[in-house]
Amino acid sequence: MTENPSSHAHANARRGKVHLVGAGPGDPDLLTLRAARLLMSASLIVHDGLVDPAILAMARPTARLVSVAKARSRHTMKQEDINALLVREALAGNDVVRLKGGDPFVFGRGGEEAQACKAAGVPVEIVPGISSALGASAAAQIPLTHRDHASIVSFVAGQCKGLSEQDWSGLAGKGRTLVIFMGLATAAQISEKLIADGLAPDVPVAVIEKATRPDMRVLRAPLAGLAYLVDSERVQSPALIVIGSVAAQNHDAADNTIRALALEAMQ
Template sequence: MAETAPATVYLVGAGPGDPELLTLRAARLIGAAEVIVHDGLVSAEILALAPADAELVSVAKQRSRHSVPQDGINALIVKLALAGRSVVRLKGGDPFIFGRGGEEMEACRAAGVPVEIVPGISAAIGSAAQAQLPLTHRDAASAVSFVAGQCKGLTDQDWSGLAGAGRTLIIYMGVATAADIADKLIADGVSPGIPVAVLENGTRADMRTLRTLLADLGDMVARENVKSPALIVVGDVAAYALAQDVLLPYRDLIPSESGKRVE
């Protein structure tokens, strides 16, 4: 009896939540899927595009609590593919931007499983567009950096030069450590008066955009009860966002590094 040839694993970016932001290829793969292994941030509207007989496997992750550890996810998708079952590994945002797609790709390669990457609109790109916040702007920023804010040993991270005049810093998974992030950036020389935007539930019906100053970031996140998923955008471009302002009383006393005031 001939061995079953491994099926392909498709690492698919589901975008930030709105199903209309799926790529055509992602929508086609979901609509024809045999097995979908999906993250918790993938919306119900996107999962509803799967065939009625598709097997849906949730491997949702939450802070400090993973339903399936990453090694287990790697093993699962490889096992399914080796059994000849085509797998759509469906991830929020883009697989290669804090989506651990690189690790899953390596696991497939090591097992001799064909793998294809289908990019998605990242949370930062989608959320910023919804908030009308340009991540680059000729008058405000010509560089963009992406960092993870939930890292252990936050103070040991080298973020020097990532935020300030002419630069945009986007922090994923930073809600729980927002106060520490603000303290770190200020200690590293970033102006406490630089504009900051927090983008909560990006591109979804309940999306919320808040603006403040870096000095008040931690207090604002606590006051406004900001919940994940949310992004923190640090830089003068944050002043362009259509947002609910939650600013400090002394906002006019703390200009940003470039002198641009929050409108």
């Protein structure tokens, strides 16, 4: 049997590698050294829409930048298509930097992308990033754990399907901190759900908008005023919601005004 030269060439063709890279919470200075080096040397960068422009500006001038931005109910590219794009480019011999906000494995769907690559025989490297939960809380000087306030921290996605049916019992309350990703659009449902499950309406809440960036804001209100806060202050993504007594730590005078307005809206 004669060997097919084209098949032999295809089998020996170089396969590229996919690097799933965490871009951290926004500030370029918070990239890991590994992430920065990959970013500055990459020829192809597939990035989320929330990756800060200052981070993308670190790419070399000849790099090809592909945005796969996602917004609620409006996706530039479906997740299945993103997976296929990474695989296709790698099989064509290209090394790909897949740049994600925060950490790839904390609500970043990095697990799905890694699985798709491995199934296609594409090598994958995971480059962890500072999770938005850690970066945002640090920038806002809100300790997620505190000897006097919290010894348990839970991370929850606020945009998941079936939000009202999820069991959140025990995630928030005395001695606990609840951190909610992607919760702006469902802020009203989140507060209603937690109060219905027994959490006090006046539990402190902090909303951290555009953490670590020059235009970062930290807004505070009681739990029952969360939806009012988000609407009245026109909070934009990326934003993180921190619920628990730690959210009242290190606040300034401006927070008191917003808190008062939120309390008034509750009545």
